[in-house]
Amino acid sequence: MWIRSIHGAISVVHATQSPDHLFIKAKNKAELSRLFDEHRIMVDEGDQLKYGISICKQEFADTLIKMIKEIDYYDFNLEILKLNSHLNSSMA
Template sequence: MWIASKSGFVSVVQHFEKKDMLLVRARVRKDLQSLFDNKRIFYLEDADYQFRVEVSKQEFAEIMVNQIKDIDYPNFKNHIAAQGEQSDKLRAYHDIWRTMWQYGKERSTGINK
């Protein structure tokens, strides 16, 4: 699962060895630091997502519930533009929006919208 939020951009996947755990991964450390204590973050030099945290599914569910409760903006991209900490991702978030908008336009026809 990819999550683009005001805390940053993370990829969340099943831990490859621990059934009740997830790996929350990021390309930049600050995206995990906004969610977890810095001491929990580990680094893998040759990985696609170099920064990672092991977290239980329950703990991550609670983090996501709190993120949802903290939504206080009517437009995500405008909020990111005004926010200092993650505003450097505005172009990337626009690219994600544009790509998915184009995907929807190409796939939307008649009653299959």
């Protein structure tokens, strides 16, 4: 499944090593770092979504609940534009 949020876009799939784990992947590290401990993020240079993290289903469910509780905007696309504008102005 794909999830798109103000933190970025992530892919969620079943982790092969354990039935109670998921593997979360993203194109860039920042998208995962906003949600999870950076030290747990793995890199696979051979994958288009080269950054990933293995996580138990319950921890990911808790993360989703937290993300839902943080929603305080009325227009998702406008919020993304604001965040991008803020990021671009802080980099200048």
